[in-house]
Amino acid sequence: MKNPFNPSFGRVPKIYLDREQTVHQLEEDIQDVDSPYLTTLIYGMRGSGKTTLLTDISHDIRKRADWIVVDLTMGDALIPTLIELVYKQADSTLKNLLKSIDGISVSAAGVLKIAYQRNQASVTNSPHQPLLESLAETLQQRKLKLLITIDEISSTPALREFAAIYQILLRNEYHIALLMAGLPSKVSELQNDDVLTFLLRSQRIYLEPLSLLTIKNSYRQAFSRGKREIDEHTLNFITKITNGYAYAFQLLGFLLWRTGKSLIDQATVDQVLADYKAELFRNVYLKMYQELSPVDRKFVLTMAELGGNTVKTSVIGTRMNKSKNYISIYRRRLLDDQLITAPSWGELSFTLPFFAEFVIEYHDLY
Template identity: 30%
Template sequence: MTRQRHSNPFKPTAGRMPPLLIGRDNIINDFEEGLDDGPGAPGRLMRVTGARGVGKTVILTEFGRIAKNRKWEVIDETASNGLAQRLLDRLSPSNTAFNVSLKPSLSVTGMGSLNLGEANISSQQMPLTLREALSRKLDSLERKHAGLLVTIDEAQAAERADMVAIATAVQHLIREERDVAFIFAGLPTIASKWLNDEVLTFLRRAQAEQLGDIPLQDVKDAFEDTFHDSGITIDGEALDMAADATEGYPFMIQLVGYHIWRITYRRHQNEDRTSDSGIIVSEKDAAQGIANALNRLGDAVHGPELDGLSPIDKTYLLAMAQDNGPSSTSVVAERMGKDVNYANIYRTRLIDAQVIRDAGYGKVDFAIPYLRQYLREHAAYIRMSSAR
């Protein structure tokens, strides 16, 4: 008998839609209500923040799916230089696309055509141009009783001129009660970078949604259901081990589930059975899957997170990593060879970025699971790279 090949139900890849969105019911409901309640509803202008790996991109993907089910058009973008121009290009029909670079010419009798050089859409012109393009797109969509959702990921990386153009357009469209929704997602630094900018006050009015960790009981329930639906049983100590290892961190939930499922299914195949019935996750399967997940977590989350920090930020974290639990801020400063006031500058930065958290009076702890372990294992390399 040929065994049926099952696909792994867990998707620990950035931006991939996982089969479970546990713990995200409130934000999803807010967005759905925003679409249903019409122009001006809070859920149509939202900023979603959180540390790496908490599922910001997954939420944007889910929002897009919800909007498409309502026959809305969806534009997904990731912030980088030229964001406003890319939006403009996607809003304009292919035969009338706006170009940042224009090369007009002048015909003169007896001289043929003269090139007048290159003309650019300036940062002052872009807001009006983008607003017009959005309005035209909405004219077409609203005739079909549809709307437009624009999602912008990694918003903390956007250029100010692009954000000004988008802000100007959004404010006018909301005032005109158009069927449009804008969702901005990014790291917590989006707050310090954009919310105090006078030109970008519209972001302060955006509904704030901060994604955090998932309660462990919810993780257990999700593991049990997801494994069961794919023909595998996980319960008892193996289930407890799996859930506890995630620490409620959404990306780790996907990693742990993926690797435990993979190891269990491969073991079952190697036992040369003729059917996929009765597959049970053993404690050994769970332990090996957790170990594999931890190795992947460092490459996917810890390394990129540290790459975005300053050398002194990393020094602060290395000083914290010497403790087995919450660290005293005064002891951290002493290890850094700095006074407490100086060290507190970096404490505040790291808390704002949700890399560490306040653990009570005079104490801090790591906010990202297993970062302490990663720092200890890579301390020499981190020090060497910071000294360059």
């Protein structure tokens, strides 16, 4: 049996936990032109499954004959790329309609060319607005809907321009759905942009940690189907050391399966534990840590050095020799970034497995 676990970023794994209902509901919601979910922001920490969720929805909607799906990546040419990808997926009739739009032409070699008059008047003062309005009108004439996904969003001039025009297209009741995914801080930055306040009214989906019970049952079923035996103690242990982190669930399952052992016991787990930590540290934690401010790093280092599953916020303040108000600012920042959680009043803990160990081991290097 092929390894059912897949820790590759962006790929939809065979075992896809706690997200199926979100995917199904969102796919149904965007069918309605009046749905508030036509504009949805999906956010969570790295490795929480944002890209996978976008990919899953994109693949499903692409199968519907009345939808065109465009997956965009952040860059300076969001709108030209969007137009090119719509044209690429169009049938011959739609291609001819698109070529009739003022500003769109196709060379003899079949290369799409986009030209516009920069002095064209528009509400957004963007030369792209007339093009996108014509594109939307053409799709509407063909009774086609458009799904646009954008991953790893950040507040750039190109995205601000696109979002401002998209708002106008929504007001004109074109059936265009926009799903954007990003880190919590990036989503917050985009929503607080003075030009894009309408995003404050968009729907938001927070990808929470996976249920430990779901993880345990999924491990049990996967190993059973693969004729792998695992005892209850080992099953509980591997579940706990994922800490509900989606990437960790896939990674640990992948490594254990790859051992080829018919009996998965504590010795098998010990065999892969070093690789498990190394992959977490290199593939996810290092980037997270590098993005932290110096004070954020000091905060998490203090937490790590204090040890234990939970640390009192007051003790962190004492160790850092900082006031309660000062500590609360960085506590809130790290909570918003989902690196830490508050399991009870006045206490904090790390959300990621072995993150304290990573910080202690690597803080001197960065």
